[in-house]
Amino acid sequence: MIKAIKKNYITYYQGNIPIILSAPHGGEEKPSDIKTRTKGVFEKDDYTYELTELIIDEFYKQTQQTPYTVIADISRVKVDINRAKEDAYEDEKASVPYNQFHEFIKKSKSEIEKKFSRGLYIDIHGQSHPKGYLEFGYLLNNSIIKQHDSLLKEKTNIDNSSISALSKFSKECFIDQLRGPHSIGSLMCNKGYDSVPSVKLPYASDDNYFEGAYNTITHGSLNGGNISGIQVEFPYKDVRDTNKNRERCAKAFVSSLLTFIKIHLDLDLKR
Numbered sequence: 001m002i003k004a005i006k007k008n009y010i011t012y013y014q015g016n017i018p019i020i021l022s023a024p025h026g027g028e029e030k031p032s033d034i035k036t037r038t039k040g041v042f043e044k045d046d047y048t049y050e051l052t053e054l055i056i057d058e059f060y061k062q063t064q065q066t067p068y069t070v071i072a073d074i075s076r077v078k079v080d081i082n083r084a085k086e087d088a089y090e091d092e093k094a095s096v097p098y099n100q101f102h103e104f105i106k107k108s109k110s111e112i113e114k115k116f117s118r119g120l121y122i123d124i125h126g127q128s129h130p131k132g133y134l135e136f137g138y139l140l141n142n143s144i145i146k147q148h149d150s151l152l153k154e155k156t157n158i159d160n161s162s163i164s165a166l167s168k169f170s171k172e173c174f175i176d177q178l179r180g181p182h183s184i185g186s187l188m189c190n191k192g193y194d195s196v197p198s199v200k201l202p203y204a205s206d207d208n209y210f211e212g213a214y215n216t217i218t219h220g221s222l223n224g225g226n227i228s229g230i231q232v233e234f235p236y237k238d239v240r241d242t243n244k245n246r247e248r249c250a251k252a253f254v255s256s257l258l259t260f261i262k263i264h265l266d267l268d269l270k271r
C-alpha cells in the first residue's frame with residue numbers, strides 16, 4: 001500500500017494505476033494565518049475525505065494497486081479548490097494549497113500519459129439535493145442531457161464533454177458511455193445506487209443536477225489529452241452518513257469503475 005505525502009495542506013498518493021481521484025471539499029483545516037473567504041460557497045462536502053480514503057482501500061482490495069489521489073486537508077472557507085483562481089480565495093497565501101492541489105493532479109496526469117497512455121480522472125463531491133441520487137457530471141447541463149439521444153449525440157456535445165477521449169478506446173458510442181447499460185451511472189444503479197444520468201434516470205426530472213465545474217473542465221479531456229474526467233456528487237443519506245454506508249458505497253463504486261474502465265478504456269485492472 002502506497003503511503004500518503006502531506007504538503008501545503010494537501011494529501012497526495014502517488015498511485016500506480018491510470019486513475020486519479022480528487023476530493024477538494026472535504027477538508028477541515030483552517031490555518032489562522034490565511035484569511036477566511038467572505039463570498040462564494042463555504043459548505044463542506046461532509047465525509048468525502050473519509051469516503052475517498054475508503055475508495056483507495058477498496059481499490060487496493062480489488063486490484064492490489066493504488067489510484068493517484070489528491071485530497072484537500074484545508075477547509076473550503078479558506079480556499080475553494082474547484083474554482084478558477086479569481087474565485088477560489090481572497091488571501092494570496094491560499095494560492096499555495098490551491099496550486100499544490102492542481103500541481104499534484106498535473107503531475108499524476110503526466111505520469112499516467114507516459115506509462116499508460118490513457119486514464120480516468122474522478123472529482124469527488126457531496127450534494128444535498130432532495131431526491132438523493134448520485135450525480136455524474138460530464139460538463140453537459142441538465143437541459144442538454146434532457147434531449148433525445150439523436151440530439152445529444154451531436155458532435156458539439158461530445159466535444160464539450162469531459163469524456164470525449166473515451167471514443168479512442170471504447171467500442172461503445174457516446175450515448176452508451178454517458179447513460180447506456182455500461183455507463184458509470186447505470187452500473188451504480190445495478191448496485192442499488194440510483195444515479196443520473198443512467199438507463200433508469202437519463203436526466204434529472206427536477207432539474208437538480210451538477211454537471212461538473214472547474215476541476216472537471218481543467219483536468220478532463222476537454223482541452224485535449226487521453227484522460228477523461230467525471231465529477232461525482234454523492235448524496236448524504238445512506239451513502240456518506242455512516243462509516244458502514246461509506247464502506248458499502250466505496251465497494252460498489254470501485255467495482256463499477258473497474259467495469260467501466262474495462263469497457264471504455266480497454267484496461268483490465270481486476271485481480
Ligand SMILES: [Zn+2]
Pocket residue numbers: 025045082124125126
Ligand atoms: Zn463539492
